[in-house]
Amino acid sequence: MALSVWDALAIGSKTVTYAATLNAAGAAWFLRYCHGLLVEAHRRRIRRIVFALAVLSLCGGAVQLLITAGSMRGAAAGMLDGSLLHLAWQAGAARDNAVRAAGLLLVAVGMLSQRPAWFAMLGAAMAATSFAWTGHARLLEADISPFLLGVHLLGAAFWLGALAPLLIVSGHGDISRIAAPTARFGAAAIYVVAGMMAAALWLLSLLLGGVAQLWSSDYGRIALCKLGFVAVLLCCAAFNKLRLTPRLLAGDAGAVSSLRTSLQLELMLGVLILAATAALTTIAGAPALD
Ligand code: HEM
Numbered sequence: 001m002a003l004s005v006w007d008a009l010a011i012g013s014k015t016v017t018y019a020a021t022l023n024a025a026g027a028a029w030f031l032r033y034c035h036g037l038l039v040e041a042h043r044r045r046i047r048r049i050v051f052a053l054a055v056l057s058l059c060g061g062a063v064q065l066l067i068t069a070g071s072m073r074g075a076a077a078g079m080l081d082g083s084l085l086h087l088a089w090q091a092g093a094a095r096d097n098a099v100r101a102a103g104l105l106l107v108a109v110g111m112l113s114q115r116p117a118w119f120a121m122l123g124a125a126m127a128a129t130s131f132a133w134t135g136h137a138r139l140l141e142a143d144i145s146p147f148l149l150g151v152h153l154l155g156a157a158f159w160l161g162a163l164a165p166l167l168i169v170s171g172h173g174d175i176s177r178i179a180a181p182t183a184r185f186g187a188a189a190i191y192v193v194a195g196m197m198a199a200a201l202w203l204l205s206l207l208l209g210g211v212a213q214l215w216s217s218d219y220g221r222i223a224l225c226k227l228g229f230v231a232v233l234l235c236c237a238a239f240n241k242l243r244l245t246p247r248l249l250a251g252d253a254g255a256v257s258s259l260r261t262s263l264q265l266e267l268m269l270g271v272l273i274l275a276a277t278a279a280l281t282t283i284a285g286a287p288a289l290d
Contacts, residue, residue: 001218006071007283013067014278017060018131019160019271021100022153024053025124026161028107032116033188034181038169046165047111054104057127061097065089092134103127128157136207136286148203155196159189159237160270167263170256178256179248186241193237197230209288219284226276233269236262 027050031043038046068088070079078084103126110120129150132138137145162185169181204223214220240262247255 001283003283004071006067006074009067010064010071010282011275011278013060013063014282015271015275017057017064018274018278020053020057020060021104021127021130022157022274023161023164024050024057024104024107025128025157026159027053027165028111028116028120028124028161029158030162030165030181030185031111032121034165034169034184035115037177037180037184039172039177042165042168042172045168049164049168050111051108054108054127057104058101061093061100065093065097068093096130096133099133100127100130103130124157125154128153135281136289137203139289140206140286142206145203145206148199148206151199152196152203155192155199158192159196162189163263163267163270167260167267170260170263175248175251175253175256178259179245179251182240182248182259183245186245189237190241193234207286207288213287217284217287219280219286222276222280222284226273226280229269229273229276233266233273236266236269 027046031038031046031050035043065085065088066079068091069081069084070076072078072084072088073081103123106123107120107127110117110123131153132146132149135149137149166182166185170178172178208214208217208220208223214224240259244255244259244262248259
């Protein structure tokens with residue numbers, strides 16, 4: 001599979017848009033369900049991060065549009081061609097960008113109150129699921145596929161978006177202030193991650209159309225790569241939940257630096273997973289759609 005410069009640019013900008021959107025949504029939820037457990041300084045930092053990620057997400061969407069127009073012409077001049085930009089907008093960018101922007105606006109406004117407002121949670125869900133408005137899942141005959149992708153995206157945002165806030169929280173000098181939000185996230189994450197994975201595996205089976213496609217198609221091979229990264233991420237998450245959280249709850253200060261290292265590793269793996277996903281949805285056609 002030959003990768004053009006336009007493909008590489010499209011994958012890069014999509015990865016940034018995924019990362020910014022899912023992290024903004026998940027961090028907004030984290031701020032609400034852990035609000036009472038956080039000190040004001042940490043709440044302020046998380047709020048600032050949510051705002052910055054919302055802006056980055058919108059910029060990422062705009063850059064993606066420019067790159068799509070440029071790739072249609074096969075030259076940078078295409079990025080400034082109004083008719084190509086219009087075509088790219090109508091070809092699929094319109095609905096998901098509009099839903100994402102509306103969701104992020106709700107998040108930003110809802111973040112202004114002391115405890116994030118309920119409509120900010122709704123906005124975060126709109127932004128996270130905006131990717132389900134276009135793409136392979138929409139083209140499948142099975143009506144359930146956009147729903148499965150929506151569930152998958154909500155779970156991915158919940159998981160990924162809690163990592164940066166937890167990293168911030170882990171800088172607190174009082175271990176009980178670290179242990180409580182980590183335990184609260186971990187208790188919910190078990191169910192959320194299980195639901196997210198079930199929806200994702202179901203969707204993958206629909207898009208592949210057969211197990212053999214996992215190794216015989218480009219789509220399957222990229223999906224295998226993604227599954228490999230997810231497996232390592234799951235190991236880190238299990239280590240946090242089963243080993244580090246009980247030590248934190250018992251007041252063991254030695255667990256804090258391990259938690260920070262594990263969270264940083266999880267964030268890096270998150271970027272790799274999103275890059276693999278961007279490749280999956282940009283350069284590989286789903287076998288079931290051939
Ligand atoms: C068991 C693990 C997972 C499986 C089987 C899986 C599978 C899938 C599949 C089949 C799609 C649809 C791709 C397409 O439209 O062709 C998808 C989309 C997506 N996945 Fe996953 N995934 C998994 C874990 C994750 C994780 C942990 C993250 C985040 C860190 C993630 C982020 C995404 C995103 C952002 C999309 C949206 C792509 C789009 O439609 O634009 N996935 N996933």
